[in-house]
Amino acid sequence: MLQASLRSGAAHRTCTFEVFARRLPPGRRFGVVAGTGRLLERLEAFRFGRNELDFLAQRGIGDDATLDFLSRYRFGGDITGYAEGEVYVPNSPVLQVTSTFAEACLLETFVLSVLNHDSAIASAGARMVMAAGGDPDAGGRPCVEMGSRRTHEFAATAAARAAAVVGFAATSNLEAGRSWDVPTLGTAAHAFTLLHDTEEEAFAAQVDTFGPGTTLLVDTYDVEAAVRKAVEIAGPALGAVRLDSGDLVVQAHEVRKLLDSLGNTSTRIIVSSDLDEYAIAGLAAAPVDAYGVGTRLVTGSGAPTASMVYKLVQRQDGTGAPVPVEKASQNKASAGGRKQAVRGLDHDGRAEAEIVAAETTVVEAGYTGRELQIPLVIGGSVQPGTTGPEGVQHAAQRHRASVEELPPAAHRLSEGEPVIPTVFV
Amino acid sequence: MLQASLRSGAAHRTCTFEVFARRLPPGRRFGVVAGTGRLLERLEAFRFGRNELDFLAQRGIGDDATLDFLSRYRFGGDITGYAEGEVYVPNSPVLQVTSTFAEACLLETFVLSVLNHDSAIASAGARMVMAAGGDPDAGGRPCVEMGSRRTHEFAATAAARAAAVVGFAATSNLEAGRSWDVPTLGTAAHAFTLLHDTEEEAFAAQVDTFGPGTTLLVDTYDVEAAVRKAVEIAGPALGAVRLDSGDLVVQAHEVRKLLDSLGNTSTRIIVSSDLDEYAIAGLAAAPVDAYGVGTRLVTGSGAPTASMVYKLVQRQDGTGAPVPVEKASQNKASAGGRKQAVRGLDHDGRAEAEIVAAETTVVEAGYTGRELQIPLVIGGSVQPGTTGPEGVQHAAQRHRASVEELPPAAHRLSEGEPVIPTVFV
Numbered sequence: 029m030l031q032a033s034l035r036s037g038a039a040h041r042t043c044t045f046e047v048f049a050r051r052l053p054p055g056r057r058f059g060v061v062a063g064t065g066r067l068l069e070r071l072e073a074f075r076f077g078r079n080e081l082d083f084l085a086q087r088g089i090g091d092d093a094t095l096d097f098l099s100r101y102r103f104g105g106d107i108t109g110y111a112e113g114e115v116y117v118p119n120s121p122v123l124q125v126t127s128t129f130a131e132a133c134l135l136e137t138f139v140l141s142v143l144n145h146d147s148a149i150a151s152a153g154a155r156m157v158m159a160a161g162g163d164p165d166a167g168g169r170p171c172v173e174m175g176s177r178r179t180h181e182f183a184a185t186a187a188a189r190a191a192a193v194v195g196f197a198a199t200s201n202l203e204a205g206r207s208w209d210v211p212t213l214g215t216a217a218h219a220f221t222l223l224h225d226t227e228e229e230a231f232a233a234q235v236d237t238f239g240p241g242t243t244l245l246v247d248t249y250d251v252e253a254a255v256r257k258a259v260e261i262a263g264p265a266l267g268a269v270r271l272d273s274g275d276l277v278v279q280a281h282e283v284r285k286l287l288d289s290l291g292n293t294s295t296r297i298i299v300s301s302d303l304d305e306y307a308i309a310g311l312a313a314a315p316v317d318a319y320g321v322g323t324r325l326v327t328g329s330g331a332p333t334a335s336m337v338y339k340l341v342q343r344q345d346g347t348g349a350p351v352p353v354e355k356a357s358q359n360k361a362s363a364g365g366r367k368q369a370v371r372g373l374d375h376d377g378r379a380e381a382e383i384v385a386a387e388t389t390v391v392e393a394g395y396t397g398r399e400l401q402i403p404l405v406i407g408g409s410v411q412p413g414t415t416g417p418e419g420v421q422h423a424a425q426r427h428r429a430s431v432e433e434l435p436p437a438a439h440r441l442s443e444g445e446p447v448i449p450t451v452f453v
Numbered sequence: 454m455l456q457a458s459l460r461s462g463a464a465h466r467t468c469t470f471e472v473f474a475r476r477l478p479p480g481r482r483f484g485v486v487a488g489t490g491r492l493l494e495r496l497e498a499f500r501f502g503r504n505e506l507d508f509l510a511q512r513g514i515g516d517d518a519t520l521d522f523l524s525r526y527r528f529g530g531d532i533t534g535y536a537e538g539e540v541y542v543p544n545s546p547v548l549q550v551t552s553t554f555a556e557a558c559l560l561e562t563f564v565l566s567v568l569n570h571d572s573a574i575a576s577a578g579a580r581m582v583m584a585a586g587g588d589p590d591a592g593g594r595p596c597v598e599m600g601s602r603r604t605h606e607f608a609a610t611a612a613a614r615a616a617a618v619v620g621f622a623a624t625s626n627l628e629a630g631r632s633w634d635v636p637t638l639g640t641a642a643h644a645f646t647l648l649h650d651t652e653e654e655a656f657a658a659q660v661d662t663f664g665p666g667t668t669l670l671v672d673t674y675d676v677e678a679a680v681r682k683a684v685e686i687a688g689p690a691l692g693a694v695r696l697d698s699g700d701l702v703v704q705a706h707e708v709r710k711l712l713d714s715l716g717n718t719s720t721r722i723i724v725s726s727d728l729d730e731y732a733i734a735g736l737a738a739a740p741v742d743a744y745g746v747g748t749r750l751v752t753g754s755g756a757p758t759a760s761m762v763y764k765l766v767q768r769q770d771g772t773g774a775p776v777p778v779e780k781a782s783q784n785k786a787s788a789g790g791r792k793q794a795v796r797g798l799d800h801d802g803r804a805e806a807e808i809v810a811a812e813t814t815v816v817e818a819g820y821t822g823r824e825l826q827i828p829l830v831i832g833g834s835v836q837p838g839t840t841g842p843e844g845v846q847h848a849a850q851r852h853r854a855s856v857e858e859l860p861p862a863a864h865r866l867s868e869g870e871p872v873i874p875t876v877f878v
Contacts, residue, residue, distance in 0.1 A: 029639075029641055029642065029644070029645045031662055031663075032641075032645070032658045032659045032661070032662040032663065033645065033648060033658065035658060035661060035662050036649065036654070036657075036658035036661070036662075038648050038649055038658070041648060043644075043648065045644070079631070080627075080628075080631065083627070083630065083631040084627070087630065087637065089627070089637070089639070091662075129644075129648050133642075133644060133645075136602065136642075136644075137601050137602045137606075137609075138606060140602035140603070141601060141602055141603075141604060141605060141606035141609055142605075142606055144602065144603050144604070145604055145605040145606075145608070176562050176566060177561065177562045177565035177566055177569065177763070178565070178566075178569050178758040178760070179566060179569065179570055179605075179608075179757075179758060180566060180567075180570040180604075180605055180607060180608035180611055181562075181563060181566035181567055181570075181607075182605060182606075182607040182608070183570070183604075183605035183607070183608045184562075184566055186605055202505075202508070202509070202514070203505075205508065205512065206504070206505065206508040212512065212514070214454075214514070216454055216457075217454065217558075217561075218764070218765070218780045218782065219454070219468075219470070219554075219558060219561075219764065219765035220454045220457070220458065220558075221780075222765045222768070222778040222779075222780060223458060223463050223466065223468065223554050223765060223768055223778075224461065224463055225770060225771060229461070232461075233457045233458065233460060233461035233463070234457045236457070236460060236461070237456055237457040237460045237461075237516075238456075238457065247782045247783070248780045248781070248782060249780065249781050250781070272782065272785070273782035273783045273784055273785040274782065274783030274784060275783070301785075323758060323760065326758075327757040327758055328757070332604075332752040332753070332757040333603040333604060333748060333751075333752055335603070335748065338602070339643070339644065340643070340644035340647045340648060343647065343648055345650060346650060353647040353648075354647075355643045355646075355647060355673045355674070356673070356674050356675070357643065357672045357673060357697065357698035357699065358672070358698045358699030358700070359698055359699060360697070360698040360726075
């Protein structure tokens, strides 16, 4: 596309591409925008180096003009979008990239990869945090991200970051801690117990190293016997025990009773083992203090991609005037024109609609609400507050506020329609 | 675990960890091992640098002995495993890592991330290639990987590689082409058509640049009109047209008829649009020449992780003698001891069972068949033929041979049991 448009001259037309999801994953009530900070962190490094250019030349991909363009590539346009952490629904214009066709079309795969992955994880994670009772600072039970081993090694780090955006309390992914200052938390695996000649020796080694406040994994052999050993070795200050198999509801009750009977009333119970939002909800009445969530989080709990697309909605014509464009493809039609979006709020400040305007402005159409789009990149410069640890903190704040604003139906795990309708004006 | 085992002294015990999947994704008949080459390519670079060590020190993660160990870390043990591309079933010991506990336990997340991701993609892709008729050299219709934008940006490259292992003919991911010499193939998106003032101008620009042998996307506005324009502009040598929306079966028939009526009998029809193995099978009788597969491939077609685990199965005791170990956790029990595996074959060379032996050897137990485990790393040295472009080629060969050896039931897309049983001896 780059080569042919450079040759036809259309490459230099100013274009706006919009990112949106035509629909949410089946049954989901809302989605969460995530990955924006990661995208912006890498944007300035999105260049074509000698290795890449040599490969293209050697394969005969791209003529001289194309390779020359790539060698000088640096995004110099504008990006506007929903703040990271924001809730979205079908057709929310979550990102808009405005630049020449040549500059903007090269970003498509990168932009979509980051947003589709991270938003899928965040959208699943948000439901898990809700099922766990919401923000831990407001009484929810903490969720800990432990899924690195069940997804691609770099996707794992991004997933840990996305989990932090939607309110996970910590991650086992140390690289996410290093990159974005996310709280980290370690765990002992069954291998640590099996490594030692007896379970007692394993527990003693762990308590000896980390003190009684550590978390002991008690389901390697016999849970009841292990809990007794754990209490005997660590004493009343034992921090927590972890259950990672079997019927967690039944076991949580049994272990709580046993711990209490042994005087360890402040020892917490952490559960893990293929937890998802439904399993977490099913444990709401069980005496559980924290959830370790792995596979189902990092694979998006049934929806591993957010299915966002990157569509050309506006371009210059031959005279330089902006023209809205849209395709008419069966079941994949798009709406032309650069969109404005506000979240329509009722008198109590509760979200009631996603107002999306193309040909006119939202204000002209008589709608008011919370404006959803903010400048992210201006003339190639990434705007402050969007990247690094600060970006994650802002995103987590935005997410909490956006979720609080939603109608109560947002908390339903049962399948249903998006929690607010998208209204095109 | 590292810190506590360094302190207890158990860190230095020689251990074997095994990687296996307890079960296949629901209904799947077999899995495909993939990612081994990627794993081995990165193994020698798996170190802890100044940035990582500083972060750990600053967070207070790891005492001096632990950080000192990490600063000198380099895997020096042995790895044995199924060849990349090999078929696996439940409890196949697809990888064995033997070293000290400290050395081997640090690899867990890395090993599982790579194998779980790449094997999930390969296992889904293998079914798609089968549904498309198998190896293109033997009459199958080529499948092209086009899913980069629907998964994490680095997972995308790994997915393109995994697709090549199971017989995809090409990928749109240029970085996979650069890294592993995988054939690449570009496509024009709807944006290219929308960029130009008319569809004719877009087609003319593409044909002008790439010649008539190019593939024109014909479903931006009206398919019939677009096909007529495409033929008019490119002539009888038009390479292909692509359909990316709507009812592909109906449209493929209509477009074939139209192309033939216009004299373009050699112009091929390429289809894409959320294809998976079932959609590909549904198009078997339609006049389609190639499949572009995206989202459903890179998300594992419903099974985005292979759910492999990394379990300690053998360790030294205090005297240095090897001891098999296993956990007894409810629904997650493991079988102790380092396993041998052969694929049991019948008189016609058809696979009939996965023979897995722990306490004894397969030969002693009276079984014969094709040995499945090969040395991958010896004393920290990666064995030749496993990495880079050569690794992908060998894996693709291994995959073709392994699939050919399976019973016909392997080709069934309907849900069912693993195609061969796992027999423990």
